[in-house]
Amino acid sequence: xxxxxxxxxxxxxxxENLDVEGLMLKKxxxxxxxxxxxxxxxxxxxxxxxxxxxxxxxxxxxxRPQTGDVLFPxxxxxxxxxxxxxxxxxxxxxxxxxHGVFLSCGPLENAxxxxxxxxxxxxxxxxxxxxxxxxxxxxxxxxxVRVMVIGTKxxxxxxxxQALVSLEGDYLGPL
Amino acid sequence: xxxxxxxxxxxxxxxxxxxxxxxxxxxxxxxILEHKYEQxxxxxxxxxxxxxxxxxxxxxxxxxFSRYKNPDAVRQVREILSRYQLAEFELCVLGNLCPETVEExxxxxxxxxxxxxxxDDEAIEKMLNDLSLVKKFE
Numbered sequence: 001x002x003x004x005x006x007x008x009x010x011x012x013x014x015x016e017n018l019d020v021e022g023l024m025l026k027k028x029x030x031x032x033x034x035x036x037x038x039x040x041x042x043x044x045x046x047x048x049x050x051x052x053x054x055x056x057x058x059x060x061x062x063x064r065p066q067t068g069d070v071l072f073p074x075x076x077x078x079x080x081x082x083x084x085x086x087x088x089x090x091x092x093x094x095x096x097x098x099h100g101v102f103l104s105c106g107p108l109e110n111a112x113x114x115x116x117x118x119x120x121x122x123x124x125x126x127x128x129x130x131x132x133x134x135x136x137x138x139x140x141x142x143x144x145v146r147v148m149v150i151g152t153k154x155x156x157x158x159x160x161x162q163a164l165v166s167l168e169g170d171y172l173g174p175l
Numbered sequence: 176x177x178x179x180x181x182x183x184x185x186x187x188x189x190x191x192x193x194x195x196x197x198x199x200x201x202x203x204x205x206x207i208l209e210h211k212y213e214q215x216x217x218x219x220x221x222x223x224x225x226x227x228x229x230x231x232x233x234x235x236x237x238x239x240f241s242r243y244k245n246p247d248a249v250r251q252v253r254e255i256l257s258r259y260q261l262a263e264f265e266l267c268v269l270g271n272l273c274p275e276t277v278e279e280x281x282x283x284x285x286x287x288x289x290x291x292x293x294x295d296d297e298a299i300e301k302m303l304n305d306l307s308l309v310k311k312f313e
Contacts (some may be wrong), residue, residue, distance in 0.1 A: 001184075001197040001267060002237075034215075038227040048229045051211045079199065080206060081233060086184035088239055088268060088283050106236035107229040146272070149184070150249070170282040171274070 005046055006056065006077050009033060012060075015068035029058060029072055037078070042161070044154040046108035047082025081107050083094060083149050083163050090175070091165065093143045096129045103147070103165065110162045113147060117166035137174055140161060144175045187262055187286035191271035198263040202241035202249045208234045242273045248313040255305045259298065261287065273306065 017074050034052065042048040059073035083089065083105070091103030091111050100114040115123065121131040121139060131139040138146060147165035154161055167173055181188055199207070212234065215226055243249050256266045265284045274280040277299045281287065287294045 001194075002201070002204045003193065004199055005197075038230070041227070041229055048233070049227075050230055050233050051208060053207060053211075079204060081229075082193070084184040084189045084193070084264075085182045086186065086188075088272060090272070092239075104232070107234045109232075116252060121287040173278045174280075 001082060001084060002050070003047070003080050003082060004053070004077060005080055006075060007046070008073060008075050009036070011036070011072045011074055012064075013070050013072065015070070018070060026058070029074065030055060031075065033074060040085065041159045042107075043159075044156070047080045047161070050079045050081060050107070052076050052078045083108060083152050083161060085149055085152060088146060088172070089149060089165070090144055090146050093139060093141055093145060096139070096141060098125075098129075100122055100144075101147060102130065105163075108161055108163060110160070111147070111149075111165045112163070113145070113165050113167065117150070117164075117168055117169070121167075139174050140154045146172050146175055148172060177260070182243045182254050184264065185285045186289070189264060191197065194262060194264065197265070198266045198267040200241075200249070200252070201237045203268070204233065205237040205241045205244075206246055206249060208237065240271065242271070242310065243313060245313050248309050252306060255309065256302065259294070259302050260292070268305075269302075273310070274303065275307075277303065 002102065011026050011029050013025070013032060019025055019028075033055070035054055037052055040049050043152060051135040054077045056077055057072060061070040061072045062153055080128050089105050091105040093101050094104050095102040095134050100112055103111040103113060105111055115131070118131065118139075120133045126133050145167070147167060148169050149163050150166045151164035152161055182190065187194070199296045208230065229237070243252055250271050253266070256270060261269070265287055269280060269282050272283050274283050280299055280303060287299065
């Protein structure tokens, strides 16, 4: 689910970037914030960081004694993407393996659909392996599949999420 | 939130902070990100720095999975769904998946049928009809 959140952040402006002109300073703060935001990628609590929509407040700068850099506490609004257990999402099949398929869903790259969670489907090997159901419904690379999230996991080192998804339920499956 | 074990969006247990947070439909995110993309290209000397992979993948995804493209239609969808006392989360799942039948809507958002919510099948049916009208006239 995409969410609008408001977040506090500390922006540090190196002493050499400080300028007597207030306008330039604001531009430095905004640029620094945009760079850091894009580099952050995701957090466990808020999910993937997509884009800053508004800069809501820039607090008073505090000079850091050792370096002369200035720290500005800012508050901004942003759009993030987080998955929840029990949520129904649409994913796109990226990889078909014998024991299941990997789907992507926006910034989420690893949603795993195990063959145990799609009991009606059988693996068919070949150059382009597929999962086929008795009703001839097919899951292959690039297929859009509607799935339910049954588990999520935050990977701190990679700063990303993994999800386990399932086809067990009404109105789930390839579209 | 008291513990991850208890999270279950199907029962609308997603933690207070997210229950109150404003959720966005894919089509709304598409409008925001497209606007942002143009803005970043204009204002930055080196836009590649500030357009992250997360941004790019999300933009691709919401463009592909937006049921409504036209900004007026997007506004109407939110307005229609807002009349039905839905949680933000429920509203957006419905707006994203556009179920065609009452049964399908309940399968996608089981929490709308929990006790005391007052969503009988007729109300849900009316909501789905209103939504399909927006699509038709987009």
